[in-house]
Amino acid sequence: MSAASQARRLKGPEELEIVAFERGHFSSFSACGIPYWVSGDVPGRDALIARTPEEHRARSIDLRMRTEVTEIDVEGQRVRTRELPDGSGRDARSGPEHDSKADSGSGSGSGGTERWTSFDKLVVATGARPVRPPLPGIDAPGVHGVQTLDDGQALLDTLTGSGGGRAVVVGAGYIGVEMAEALLKRGYEVTVVHRDEEPMATLDPDMGRLVREAMTGMGITVVGGAAVSAIRTDGDGSARAVATDDAEYPADVVVLGIGVEPETGPARAAGLPVGAHGGLLTDRSMRVRGYENIWAGGDCVEVLDLISGAERHIALGTHANKHGQIIGANVAGGYATFPGVVGTAVSKVCELxxxxxxxxxxxxxxxxxxxxxxxxxxxxxxxxxxxxxxxxxxxxxxxxxxxxxxxxxxxxxxxxxxxxxxxxxxxxxxxxxxxxxxxxxxxxxxxxxxxxxxxxxxxxxxxxxxxxx
Structure with missing residues (x-):
C-alpha cells in the first residue's frame, strides 16, 4: 500500500487506475507492534492500523479485501483472484461493488468467486510467512503465530481465557524475545526454547550470552541448543507441553517465534526469479529481473548487502516502506532506486x-x-x-x-x-x-x-x- 499511495500521489485516477488485492482483514498495519499490543503497552488493535481500506479507497485506490491472488499469468498480463469468506459466512470483497474494466470473467471456486484481472504493471508485495515446521501438534488449539492482527487477537483471546499460567515461546529471535516480554508482563511463567547456542542468533554468541543472562535475571527460563520435536496435546486436543529430544516443557499457551520466509508462491509458479533465500530478485529500481512491467518489494524480496555484496532476505518494515516509495515512483513514470542495506535492527526484552x-x-x-x-x-x-x-x-x-x-x-x-x-x-x-x-x-x-x-x-x-x- 506504500507503493499504491506513492503512485497515487504522482498520478491521478484519470491517468492511472490502481487495483490492490489483500487476502487478510486489515490493510496498512504494523505487525512489529503486535507484541506490544499483547503486552498491554499499546492500548488496542486500532492503534496499529496506519490506514484503513476506506481511507485508501477515498484516495481512489481500488482496494479489494479478503481477495487472494492464486495465479499470475505473465504472458497474458493478468492475475486470477479468489474471494475469501469475510467471517460472516459469506464471500465478501469488503467494499462496494466494483466495475473495473480490468475485471474479466468469473467462476465459482471452493473459496468463492474467481476472476481474472488484467494489468499493464504489476507490483508483488506478498510479504513473508511464519516458519511453521510440520511437527506433531503444531496446529493444535493454544499454538499461536504472531504475523497478523488476526493472529494477535487470537492469542489475546487465549490469554484472556486461560487467566495466567505457563507459556512456552519457540524461537529466540526478535519476535521470540519480544513475545517473552509480553507474556511475562501478563503474569505468565515463561520458557523460551530455541535450537541455537545462544538467543538472538542475529548477534555473535558472545553477545547473545549477555541477552540470555539478562533474560534469566528477569525470571525467563531460556533453554538453548534444543530443537522442538512435537507439541504435546491433552484429551481435548489443546496444547499442553512443548517437547524436545531431551525434555518436555509444560505450556498453557505456545507462541511460535521461529522466523519467517518469503511468501512467493504465485510469483514462483509464474516463473519469476528467486534467490538462494527464496526471495524474488530485483534490480535497484525494484523491478523483477528480466521483466519490464513487474516490480516487487518488502518481505518477499532479497536485497543487496552493502558490506558483503551478497543478496540477503531481511524482513523489516523499514525496508518495505522504502521499497514501496521507490516502486510507486517508478510505476508512476518517475525514477528511484534502492541502494541496499547494512542490516540494522533493534529489539528489546523488558529493560534490555x-x-x-x-x-x-x-x-x-x-x-x-x-x-x-x-x-x-x-x-x-x-x-x-x-x-x-x-x-x-x-x-x-x-x-x-x-x-x-x-x-x-x-x-x-x-x-x-x-x-x-x-x-x-x-x-x-x-x-x-x-x-x-x-x-x-x-x-x-x-x-x-x-x-x-x-x-x-x-x-x-x-x-x-x-x-x-
Whole structure:
C-alpha cells in the first residue's frame, strides 16, 4: 500500500487506475507492534492500523479485501483472484461493488468467486510467512503465530481465557524475545526454547550470552541448543507441553517465534526469479529481473548487502516502506532506486535493549573477509550520573584497512539507537579510526564524555594497528 499511495500521489485516477488485492482483514498495519499490543503497552488493535481500506479507497485506490491472488499469468498480463469468506459466512470483497474494466470473467471456486484481472504493471508485495515446521501438534488449539492482527487477537483471546499460567515461546529471535516480554508482563511463567547456542542468533554468541543472562535475571527460563520435536496435546486436543529430544516443557499457551520466509508462491509458479533465500530478485529500481512491467518489494524480496555484496532476505518494515516509495515512483513514470542495506535492527526484552548492524563474525568469514574484533564495556550515561547503566559494544573491522564491518550493542536505556551511528558509518564506508573523531552529542545524562561507540572504535583501531604490525 506504500507503493499504491506513492503512485497515487504522482498520478491521478484519470491517468492511472490502481487495483490492490489483500487476502487478510486489515490493510496498512504494523505487525512489529503486535507484541506490544499483547503486552498491554499499546492500548488496542486500532492503534496499529496506519490506514484503513476506506481511507485508501477515498484516495481512489481500488482496494479489494479478503481477495487472494492464486495465479499470475505473465504472458497474458493478468492475475486470477479468489474471494475469501469475510467471517460472516459469506464471500465478501469488503467494499462496494466494483466495475473495473480490468475485471474479466468469473467462476465459482471452493473459496468463492474467481476472476481474472488484467494489468499493464504489476507490483508483488506478498510479504513473508511464519516458519511453521510440520511437527506433531503444531496446529493444535493454544499454538499461536504472531504475523497478523488476526493472529494477535487470537492469542489475546487465549490469554484472556486461560487467566495466567505457563507459556512456552519457540524461537529466540526478535519476535521470540519480544513475545517473552509480553507474556511475562501478563503474569505468565515463561520458557523460551530455541535450537541455537545462544538467543538472538542475529548477534555473535558472545553477545547473545549477555541477552540470555539478562533474560534469566528477569525470571525467563531460556533453554538453548534444543530443537522442538512435537507439541504435546491433552484429551481435548489443546496444547499442553512443548517437547524436545531431551525434555518436555509444560505450556498453557505456545507462541511460535521461529522466523519467517518469503511468501512467493504465485510469483514462483509464474516463473519469476528467486534467490538462494527464496526471495524474488530485483534490480535497484525494484523491478523483477528480466521483466519490464513487474516490480516487487518488502518481505518477499532479497536485497543487496552493502558490506558483503551478497543478496540477503531481511524482513523489516523499514525496508518495505522504502521499497514501496521507490516502486510507486517508478510505476508512476518517475525514477528511484534502492541502494541496499547494512542490516540494522533493534529489539528489546523488558529493560534490555539489543542492536546490531553490518556483519557478524560468521558473515565476515562467509564473505572471505579478514577481520579483527573489539569489545568494550561502558555506560549509557556518565558514570557519576544517577541511573547510569552498563552497555557492551562489539565491533568488527577489516584487518588491513580498518574499515568498519559490523557492530553489536547490548545494554539498558539508550543502548539500541546508538547502533544508528555505526549504521551510518557502515553506509559511508568509514574506518574505525575515522569514527573515533565523530562529533557526537555529549552531556552527562546521555553519554560519558567518550561515547561507548567511540570507545569501541578506539579499541578496534588499536587492534587493527596491532594486527598490521
Amino acid at each position: 535493549e539489543i542492536a546490531r548492524t553490518g556483519l557478524r563474525e560468521k558473515d565476515a568469514h562467509r564473505a572471505g573477509l579478514q577481520f579483527v574484533t573489539a569489545t568494550i564495556e561502558s555506560t549509557n550515561s556518565a558514570g557519576y550520573y544517577p541511573g547510569a547503566a552498563p552497555m557492551t559494544v562489539k565491533m568488527l573491522a577489516e584487518r588491513r584497512t580498518g574499515r568498519l564491518l559490523g557492530a553489536q550493542i547490548v545494554g539498558r536505556e539508550g543502548a539500541a539507537k546508538r547502533v544508528d551511528v555505526a549504521a551510518v558509518a557502515l553506509t559511508a564506508g568509514m574506518s574505525v579510526e575515522a569514527m573515533t573523531m565523530l562529533d557526537l552529542g555529549y552531556a552527562p545524562p546521555f553519554s560519558p564524555v567518550w561515547d561507548p561507540v567511540l570507545v569501541a572504535a578506539r579499541r578496534a583501531t588499536a587492534v587493527v594497528r596491532k594486527a598490521g604490525a
